[in-house]
Amino acid sequence: MRLDKLLEEKKIGSKRKVKTLIRSKQVTVDGQIILNENLNVDATLQEIYVGDQKIQHESHVYYMLNKPKGVVTAVKDAQHQTVIELIHPSDQRAGLYPIGRLDRDTEGLLLMTNNGQLGYQLLLPHKKVTKRYEVRVNEPLTAQDRIIFAHGIVFSDGNRCKPAKLEILTSEKNESHAYLDITEGKFHQVKKMFLSVGKKVVYLKRLSMGPIQLDTDLDLGEYRPLNQAELQMLLPYFTTHKKEKRVEDEI
Helix, strand or coil: CEHHHHHHHCCCCCHHHHHHHHHCCCEEECCEECCCCCCECCCCCCCEEECCEECCCCCCCEEEEEECCCCECCCCCCCCCECHHHCCHHHCCCCCEECCECCCCCEEEEEEECCHHHHHHHHCHHHCCCEEEEEEECCCCCHHHHHHHHHCCECCCCCECCCCEEEEEEECCCCEEEEEEECCCCCCHHHHHHHHCCCCEEEEEEEEECCEECCCCCCCCCEEECCHHHHHHHHHHHCCCCCCCCCCCEC
16 A cells, blocks of 8 residues: 555545654664655564654455466456455455466466555666566477577567566477566467467466466465565565556466
8 A cells, every 4th residue: 555545544634744743854774764655664574663653554465376277367357267356355355455466277376465566666668677487388399499588589470578487397299398487468468478489378377477376275266365575575575656657467
């Protein structure tokens, strides 16, 4: 939640008064004076003070879901089960949504929250949030494929992907197994990248997003709240700026 909105919600004062308090250096977050009223904060993770008054607030939730195939990454869908429906009603909150997208036939890590600003930050291209995928394709993978990925693949429409790291685990005649690290999320990007070198993706699973790794103890369709260590790793993504634009990925 934005700092100014949080202070207004906690009835610290009117919008004008909150701005005055911030500009007069009376608001701190984790011991640092904050002058940016748009700063994305969470009082459950950070110590927020107005003068000597500590702000207490628990409104945000953060979940890690091991998304199964067949479920769509959406809040609502008329035809298919959604990832929101995998969350128990007692754990749902207003505004809960998935950060980014995974195709219906893609498995793995999906972060979900009602902290909209955090979601925006994790998807911004210039943040270069690395996402790792486990990939199986129907053809041999080669050292040349690895080089092509490292230089940035250009699609037929002229769209260029940023350099990606391809780690080949096995390479066989009918199936190869690899890890792929990318820092962006163009529409169906992973599948298109492999198609561009003549391979079809037959299995795709997201293993990590930024510092957060999929919990191997989670079965498909299961979820859990992020723990404190994981939440602390996300704190660098809480900074927000007015001109930043939201983007979404669909892999």
